[in-house]
Amino acid sequence: MDTRERLIESARELLWERGYVGTSPKAVQQRSGAGQGSMYHHFRGKPDLALAAITRTADDLRGRAEAELSAPGSPIQRITTYLRREREALRGCPVGRLTQDPDVMADPTLRAPIEETFAWLRKRLTDVLAEAQRQGELDGELDLADTAAAFVAVLQGGYVLARAAGDAGAYTQAVDGVLGLLSGHVR
Amino acid sequence: MDTRERLIESARELLWERGYVGTSPKAVQQRSGAGQGSMYHHFRGKPDLALAAITRTADDLRGRAEAELSAPGSPIQRITTYLRREREALRGCPVGRLTQDPDVMADPTLRAPIEETFAWLRKRLTDVLAEAQRQGELDGELDLADTAAAFVAVLQGGYVLARAAGDAGAYTQAVDGVLGLLSGHVR
Numbered sequence: 001m002d003t004r005e006r007l008i009e010s011a012r013e014l015l016w017e018r019g020y021v022g023t024s025p026k027a028v029q030q031r032s033g034a035g036q037g038s039m040y041h042h043f044r045g046k047p048d049l050a051l052a053a054i055t056r057t058a059d060d061l062r063g064r065a066e067a068e069l070s071a072p073g074s075p076i077q078r079i080t081t082y083l084r085r086e087r088e089a090l091r092g093c094p095v096g097r098l099t100q101d102p103d104v105m106a107d108p109t110l111r112a113p114i115e116e117t118f119a120w121l122r123k124r125l126t127d128v129l130a131e132a133q134r135q136g137e138l139d140g141e142l143d144l145a146d147t148a149a150a151f152v153a154v155l156q157g158g159y160v161l162a163r164a165a166g167d168a169g170a171y172t173q174a175v176d177g178v179l180g181l182l183s184g185h186v187r
Numbered sequence: 188m189d190t191r192e193r194l195i196e197s198a199r200e201l202l203w204e205r206g207y208v209g210t211s212p213k214a215v216q217q218r219s220g221a222g223q224g225s226m227y228h229h230f231r232g233k234p235d236l237a238l239a240a241i242t243r244t245a246d247d248l249r250g251r252a253e254a255e256l257s258a259p260g261s262p263i264q265r266i267t268t269y270l271r272r273e274r275e276a277l278r279g280c281p282v283g284r285l286t287q288d289p290d291v292m293a294d295p296t297l298r299a300p301i302e303e304t305f306a307w308l309r310k311r312l313t314d315v316l317a318e319a320q321r322q323g324e325l326d327g328e329l330d331l332a333d334t335a336a337a338f339v340a341v342l343q344g345g346y347v348l349a350r351a352a353g354d355a356g357a358y359t360q361a362v363d364g365v366l367g368l369l370s371g372h373v374r
Contacts, residue, residue: 018289024210063364092287099350100284102205111353118351142367149348149357150364156347157340161285164305166298177337180329184371 004042006032007145012051016094020101020110044078051110057094058113062120069124075132076186079125080179083151089162089171123150139185147182154178191229193219200238203281206286207237207297238297243282245300249307256311262319262371266312267366270338276358277348283343309335326372334369341365 001009006014010032014023025046068082087093095117104110107166125148132138158171188196197219201210212226212233230236255269274280282304291297312335319325345358 018208019206019287021205022289057291061237093347096339096344096347096351097287099347099355100206100287104308105350105353111351114351115353118348118357122348139371143363146360146364146367148364149345149360150341150362150368151362153342153348153364154274154337154340155344157283157343157345158336160283160286161305161309161336161340161345163292164283164298164301166292166302170305173333173336174336174340176330177333177335177340178365178368180333181337181365181368183328184326185368 003032003034003038007034007039007049008052010034011049012057012094015050015098016057016091017118019097019146020104023050023116025049031116047107047110050104051113054095054098054104055113058117061095062117065121065124069128074137075135076137076182078130079128079151082125083155083175083179086162087155087159087167087171089159090166092159092163093129093156096159118152125151136187139187142185147178151178190221190225194226194229194236195223195239195243197221200234200243201266201273202237202240202285203278206284207291212236234294234297238300239289239295241282241285241291242300245304248280248282249304252308252311256315259333261324262315262322263324263369264326266315266319266338270342270362270366271311274342274346274358276346277353279346279350279351280343283346305339308339312338325374326374338365345365 005120007028009063010028011023014027014031015124028049029036029039065082068085069078071078073081093176098104098114104114122145126144129138129142129144129147133140133144154174158174161170161174162168194215197215198210201218203212215236216223216226226236229308230239252269255272256265258265258268260268284300285291285301291301313331316325316331316334320327320331341361345361348357348361349355
């Protein structure tokens with residue numbers, strides 16, 4: 001990996017672990033093993049490096065979700081696969097956690113990939129739910145955009161529960177809970 | 188308000204806005220208007236002040252939840268009131284956001300009130316759901332602890348969606364979504 005890559009990958013890890021406020025240029029430099037000042041050679045500064053890191057993390061998340069949501073299987077099966085995918089619950093969501101970072105939220109450029117990722121995910125789940133409804137797999141009683149928002153929220157909140165409890169099982173419980181609720185609407 | 192109180196209240200606000208890593212003793216001192224060094228007069232240091240602040244915030248959250256969950260009305264009505272309560276969605280949850288703080292999670296003393304708050308809340312909601320099931324308001328198909336975890340997760344994740352979208356409406360959609368899902372199990 002060249003220096004630029006190493007800087008981006010180290011920034012991704014640190015942003016996930018410590019957030020934007022808690023990630024210093026010095027820590028990125030140390031973790032990446034890059035020489036002093038090399039961040040300023042490859043990037044205009046911390047926000048510029050963070051943008052590259054956040055964009056890549058957001059693209060990853062979206063790519064994985066799309067692979068599951070467009071896989072073979074019925075719409076509800078695909079949503080179930082997506083929700084049940086093994087996640088590193090105790091580490092939290094590398095995209096969602098940044099919404100708690102006031103400096104990220106205050107910067108429209110840094111916030112954009114986060115906003116777009118969640119907007120895309122909610123829309124994508126809404127579309128798959130609509131498919132389920134058209135095919136008669138889902139009853140006609142649910143508001144699909146609201147249901148999609150609830151699914152995304154359960155995953156994001158599941159991380160909070162897991163970290164609070166120090167137990168990844170709390171995440172699984174939240175996902176099982178929302179799938180149990182969904183079962184009342186599946187034919 | 189005396190100095191100790193002002194320090195605690197300022198720490199609560201700053202922890203909510205900026206998290207533990209982003210809250211410096213200097214910022215607490217400035218916001219509280221307390222004199223230099225007064226934090227060290229009243230508290231052993233930042234962790235000690237943070238513990239007082241977190242404990243108070245957690246007690247508040249628990250008190251409000253208990254008031255709604257033990258109010259008059261059927262179990263499902265009480266849960267609905269609790270879930271639909273107007274919250275400052277764009278500010279996020281003052282307790283939940285601390286789970287993203289690596290320094291809080293790594294300190295068993297600071298983490299304890301957060302862990303206890305979520306454990307209590309999940310148990311309390313499980314009990315109210317059990318009431319609903321006994322009274323025949325809820326069908327017998329749901330795992331109640333999982334359902335309770337899903338409810339708490341939707342609230343916590345709703346904050347993430349709201350902050351990502353810059354729109355409190357996203358929080359409301361997630362809550363409406365999970366209540367829509369619940370409706371399939373309510374008689």
